[in-house]
Amino acid sequence: MTENNGFGKEHDSGAGLRLKTGLAEMLKGGVIMDVMNVAQARIAEESGAVAVMALERVPAMIRAEGGVARMASPRLIKEIMAACTIPVMAKARIGHFAEAQILQSLGVDFIDESEVLTPADEQHHIDKHAFTTPFVCGAKNLGEALRRISEGAAMIRTKGEPGTGDVVHAVTHMRTIVREIKALTVLREDELYAAAKNLQAPYELVRMVAKAGKLPVPNFSAGGIATPADASLMMQLGAETIFVGSGIFMKEGGTPLDIEKSDDERKEAISRARAIVLATLHYDDPKIVAEASEAVIGNMKGLAAAAIEEKNLMQTRGW
Amino acid sequence: MTPPSPAVGVLALQGAFETHARRLAELGADASLVRKPGQLATLDALVIPGGESTTFLKHLERAGFYDALNQFVHSKPVFGTCAGCILLAREVTNPQQPSLGALDIAVERNAYGRQNDSTILTAETTLPGGPLEMVFIRAPRITRISDNIEVLAKRDDSPVLIRQGRILASTFHPELGDDPRVHQLFLNIVRRSMS
Numbered sequence: 397m398t399e400n401n402g403f404g405k406e407h408d409s410g411a412g413l414r415l416k417t418g419l420a421e422m423l424k425g426g427v428i429m430d431v432m433n434v435a436q437a438r439i440a441e442e443s444g445a446v447a448v449m450a451l452e453r454v455p456a457m458i459r460a461e462g463g464v465a466r467m468a469s470p471r472l473i474k475e476i477m478a479a480c481t482i483p484v485m486a487k488a489r490i491g492h493f494a495e496a497q498i499l500q501s502l503g504v505d506f507i508d509e510s511e512v513l514t515p516a517d518e519q520h521h522i523d524k525h526a527f528t529t530p531f532v533c534g535a536k537n538l539g540e541a542l543r544r545i546s547e548g549a550a551m552i553r554t555k556g557e558p559g560t561g562d563v564v565h566a567v568t569h570m571r572t573i574v575r576e577i578k579a580l581t582v583l584r585e586d587e588l589y590a591a592a593k594n595l596q597a598p599y600e601l602v603r604m605v606a607k608a609g610k611l612p613v614p615n616f617s618a619g620g621i622a623t624p625a626d627a628s629l630m631m632q633l634g635a636e637t638i639f640v641g642s643g644i645f646m647k648e649g650g651t652p653l654d655i656e657k658s659d660d661e662r663k664e665a666i667s668r669a670r671a672i673v674l675a676t677l678h679y680d681d682p683k684i685v686a687e688a689s690e691a692v693i694g695n696m697k698g699l700a701a702a703a704i705e706e707k708n709l710m711q712t713r714g715w
Numbered sequence: 716m717t718p719p720s721p722a723v724g725v726l727a728l729q730g731a732f733e734t735h736a737r738r739l740a741e742l743g744a745d746a747s748l749v750r751k752p753g754q755l756a757t758l759d760a761l762v763i764p765g766g767e768s769t770t771f772l773k774h775l776e777r778a779g780f781y782d783a784l785n786q787f788v789h790s791k792p793v794f795g796t797c798a799g800c801i802l803l804a805r806e807v808t809n810p811q812q813p814s815l816g817a818l819d820i821a822v823e824r825n826a827y828g829r830q831n832d833s834t835i836l837t838a839e840t841t842l843p844g845g846p847l848e849m850v851f852i853r854a855p856r857i858t859r860i861s862d863n864i865e866v867l868a869k870r871d872d873s874p875v876l877i878r879q880g881r882i883l884a885s886t887f888h889p890e891l892g893d894d895p896r897v898h899q900l901f902l903n904i905v906r907r908s909m910s
Contacts, residue, residue: 405737411835413835414835414850414891415834415835415850415852417834418833418852418855418888419732419766419852420831420890421730421734421891422730422731422766422767422797422798422852422853423729423730423766423767424727424729424730424731424732424733424766425727425729425766426729426730426766426767427728441769442769442773444769444770444773444774445770446730446766446767446770447767477829481768481769481810481824481825481829482767483767483829483853492799500831504829504830504831505830505853506830506831524737528831529830529831530830539793559879560735571770614880621779631844653834661847670773673770673773673774674774674777676772677728677729677750678750
């Protein structure tokens with residue numbers, strides 16, 4: 397079956413897209429955690445994560461250490477896949493379709509075409525219709541979200557500013573997307589053509605969003621979410637699921653908690669993971685978010701996003 | 716006289732709760748989301764949706780939720796899809812994990828493989844109205860059933876839609892398709908239990 401429904405290419409049939417967004421649907425209301433090894437993946441699953449993101453270095457480490465950040469080693473990804481029963485995601489560089497092909501062949505459940513890694517293409521994102529594995533992509537605004545969806549993304553997440561522990565840009569991006577969606581819903585039919593031009597997004601998708609009042613794929617939140625209160629904030633602003641990158645397993649700057657050798661640091665990681673899972677479920681009950689916050693031992697030190705020079709921002713990668 | 720709308724909760728710890736609630740409301744049920752054990756008290760029936768069963772179990776550890784749910788599924792109509800079917804089973808494998816034991820079946824998690832093996836099939840079932848579309852996502856497989864289980868649909872030789880009295884379960888996702896027949900069947904079970 398093929399159909400051209402505004403999502404772009406005919407070779408990604410309606411059935412394929414439904415399976416992709418279907419898995420995203422199963423992740424709603426949960427927490428997806430960045431993990432760098434099997435021990436962290438086990439803690440994530442035991443703490444109630446709905447999926448893990450397997451990567452070599454979390455954003456805070458990439459930020460601290462610099463260098464080119466690439467797809468994780470297939471060996472690491474396979475180890476984590478073998479250790480977990482929940483879905484495993486992995487990141488490919490923006491535009492690096494060969495990395496994405498490798499991830500698909502490994503059998504990862506979701507590919508994140510991510511600005512956290514060093515972009516491989518300054519003009520083109522991956523043609524995600526060409527894959528059976530679903531993709532998630534970051535966005536700062538509605539136009540960017542719809543461009544990614546037209547390329548085949550089955551899930552959108554706010555970009556925020558990864559690796560900072562500063563939620564301010566995740567908030568800005570979520571508010572922007574929600575506001576721009578609302579603005580579309582009050583337009584006349586004949587105003588949607590110009591809206592599509594201004595958003596630099598396909599008209600068919602713009603019309604779909606104007607009619608439904610929401611994105612045609614699930615809308616998750618990422619980028620600087622570090623505490624139970626941050627998770628509650630993003631859920632109240634309209635996020636359907638929370639990605640936590642450096643907020644669980646990092647100590648200070650680029651140093652991870654030593655969960656294998658230090659019992660205290662292991663307990664600290666577990667306390668943060670459990671608390672954020674609890675706060676994401678009960679995001680609208682401040683008493684339970686308070687209970688979750690109280691149970692947290694320590695926290696990621698963080699880095700104020702405002703102090704980062706423009707050229708060092710990750711969110712401006714991609715278009 | 717129109718019969719009263721059954722109060723059907725959807726366990727909303729995580730997963731595909733919204734699509735279930737929407738479908739139930741379209742079919743005339745009074746649908747609500749259940750995130751706390753106290754919310755079970757006023758319900759006529761419950762849907763346990765797809766999602767991650769390990770996450771559900773983690774959330775159920777808190778505030779006496781597991782016991783309250785356990786009591787509910789052993790006394791009222793329940794419909795479990797995918798992870799919900801896993802939670803209702805007597806025995807879970809790959810790996811072993813706790814479950815409510817309301818359905819006399821054994822279930823193997825992620826039995827068909829990973830997301831790349833997820834698929835949409837159309838097959839005959841015992842439901843009237845022709846073939847049924849079935850969306851399988853990282854689906855479990857029912858590996859054993861006892862004699863009191865009615866099999867309504869199969870994939871190869873494995874049951875994928877089953878009924879044991881007031882309990883209905885599927886390893887696929889009827890809430891992700893357009894066909895309302897499986898939810899309709901569940902609401903018929905619910906209405907019958909109320910009269």
